[in-house]
Amino acid sequence: MNVTPAITITDNVTPELEKLIAKTKPDQLARIARQPLETFTRVHLASNGRNKKGWPSTGFWESASRATTATATGGAVEISINKLGVRQRVLGGHIGPVNAKALAIPISPVSYGHLPREFPGLFIINTPKGGYLVQYGETTTTNAKGATRTHGIGHAGGGNSQSRQRATLNFLFKLVAGVDQAPDPTAVPSADEFTEVAMSAIHRSLAS
Amino acid sequence: MSATLQLPAASQKALAGSLQKYSGSLGADWVQQALDRILSGLKSALNPADESRSDGTTAETGASPSTVRADVVSDLLNNFKDGQAIAETLNLDFKISTALDVAGGAGRFVQAQSDVDEYPAWALSRMYARNVPRGFKAGPKGAIIPVPDDDWPSRWEEAGNACGDDDWLPWDGDSQTGRGIALKSSGIWEQLGSLRDDSLGNAFPPFAFNSGFDVDGVPYKECVELGLLDDGDKPEPADVDLNKLFSPIA
Numbered sequence: 001m002n003v004t005p006a007i008t009i010t011d012n013v014t015p016e017l018e019k020l021i022a023k024t025k026p027d028q029l030a031r032i033a034r035q036p037l038e039t040f041t042r043v044h045l046a047s048n049g050r051n052k053k054g055w056p057s058t059g060f061w062e063s064a065s066r067a068t069t070a071t072a073t074g075g076a077v078e079i080s081i082n083k084l085g086v087r088q089r090v091l092g093g094h095i096g097p098v099n100a101k102a103l104a105i106p107i108s109p110v111s112y113g114h115l116p117r118e119f120p121g122l123f124i125i126n127t128p129k130g131g132y133l134v135q136y137g138e139t140t141t142t143n144a145k146g147a148t149r150t151h152g153i154g155h156a157g158g159g160n161s162q163s164r165q166r167a168t169l170n171f172l173f174k175l176v177a178g179v180d181q182a183p184d185p186t187a188v189p190s191a192d193e194f195t196e197v198a199m200s201a202i203h204r205s206l207a208s
Numbered sequence: 209m210s211a212t213l214q215l216p217a218a219s220q221k222a223l224a225g226s227l228q229k230y231s232g233s234l235g236a237d238w239v240q241q242a243l244d245r246i247l248s249g250l251k252s253a254l255n256p257a258d259e260s261r262s263d264g265t266t267a268e269t270g271a272s273p274s275t276v277r278a279d280v281v282s283d284l285l286n287n288f289k290d291g292q293a294i295a296e297t298l299n300l301d302f303k304i305s306t307a308l309d310v311a312g313g314a315g316r317f318v319q320a321q322s323d324v325d326e327y328p329a330w331a332l333s334r335m336y337a338r339n340v341p342r343g344f345k346a347g348p349k350g351a352i353i354p355v356p357d358d359d360w361p362s363r364w365e366e367a368g369n370a371c372g373d374d375d376w377l378p379w380d381g382d383s384q385t386g387r388g389i390a391l392k393s394s395g396i397w398e399q400l401g402s403l404r405d406d407s408l409g410n411a412f413p414p415f416a417f418n419s420g421f422d423v424d425g426v427p428y429k430e431c432v433e434l435g436l437l438d439d440g441d442k443p444e445p446a447d448v449d450l451n452k453l454f455s456p457i458a
Contacts (some may be wrong), residue, residue, distance in 0.1 A: 019276070031325075031326050032323075034319070034322075034323055035323060035326070035327050036425075038316065038319075039424045039425070042335065042422075043335065046335065058273070058274075059305065062336050063273070063309070065306065065310065065335075065336070066252070066308070066312040066313070066414075067213070067308065067312045068213045068312070068316075069213070069312070069315040069316050070319065070324065071211050071319055072322065075304070080211040080314070080317075082211070082213050082254055082255055082256060083256070084253065084256040084268055084269075084271070085272065086274045088268060093265070094265075098267075099443055105398055106376045113274055114274060114278070115274055115275065115278040115282075117278055117281075117282035118277070118278045118281045118282055120286050120291070120292070127299045133336045134407070141418035148260055167358050173319070194368075196413070204327065204427065205427065205429075206430075208427070208428070208429035
């Protein structure tokens with residue numbers, strides 16, 4: 001009697017290796033890392049502090065966070081922050097007037113986040129400390145029944161804006177030839193942080 | 209190079225609708241001019257550009273929420289005797305920032321459909337702090353008073369019950385630190401953006417005015433562990449017509 005053993009070898013390894021190899025292709029790695037990188041960037045931007053003077057927030061950094069998208073493209077992840085002013089804050093640099101003779105820097109919670117052209121009746125006062133854009137304060141009238149009503153010019157604001165609006169003159173902007181803004185690279189995540197987030201996402205994915 | 213953001217049609221219509229309420233008092237022509245300026249400004253604000261200057265430097269150019277508002281206020285409202293008061297009534301800042309936020313959300317929504325194999329689901333949770341969170345209202349002396357059934361867990365349950373599928377999980381945790389998870393293809397997202405008066409009509413965040421809640425992707429493995437998918441299932445993207453999503457209003 002002749003016995004021929006039949007041995008069937010099932011290759012369970014190759015398909016798993018192929019899956020693993022597919023996961024490590026650059027375009028696939030980019031797809032794995034895209035979402036965590038986007039969320040990490042958005043949370044980081046939103047955690048940037050409010051304005052130093054404590055004036056009513058314009059929501060700049062939350063707005064920057066909401067203007068952030070990440071795209072996986074050609075084996076890379078491109079993160080875009082479509083918000084004017086973010087690059088200036090990160091890289092710093094000189095800001096000068098373009099279509100005007102001077103920059104108008106807000107010096108009041110009333111003018112913070114606003115442009116001079118929104119305030120009718122602004123005029124310039126030159127002082128030893130420089131030029132200012134100024135507006136007359138509010139006036140109070142009394143009607144026939146004796147009720148008083150105040151007529152403010154300008155905008156509502158927090159901080160000491162109410163007392164400023166009652167002032168005879170509201171100093172709203174300081175005129176300057178330009179400003180040199182210091183860079184703040186910490187406003188966005190560092191390269192090391194990006195790498196850590198991407199590698200963490202990739203490790204999780206490869207382990208699953 | 210940066211990703212191009214567009215303003216969704218629903219936001220354009222909402223903006224037009226909110227301005228048209230003032231046609232009677234400000235005039236239909238004025239409303240149309242204001243709408244044109246705002247839409248043009250938003251388009252610029254959504255996609256800042258670089259400009260090379262004669263001194264060899266490069267500068268960012270484009271509109272900001274401040275310049276969009278200022279265009280309307282200085283050119284169209286200061287002609288009115290009480291232009292500033294009208295500007296306050298129109299609440300332009302709020303309209304402009306909401307439109308920009310929705311456009312950003314739309315951009316991420318589109319990108320999120322490209323990695324549905326890796327992240328089949330979204331988790332809704334708080335991303336931005338609020339002094340008075342949804343589900344509460346400001347009371348006297350700084351008190352925060354609960355508003356029953358207005359918080360996100362309540363909305364989540366209502367949206368889930370109305371969406372017609374079971375591709376979502378019950379809210380996990382409390383109203384401020386918890387999260388709601390659903391497949392990207394679930395109808396819960398569309399419901400979440402449309403079921404209340406303050407909803408913005410989006411199937412993506414922000415779902416409501418001034419919302420601090422947003423979404424993050426949930427990995428495939430976690431979706432299987434949570435029972436949203438069986439291992440080997442092929443996840444589907446959200447059913448969305450991108451041309452319709454961004455089509456310009458007439």
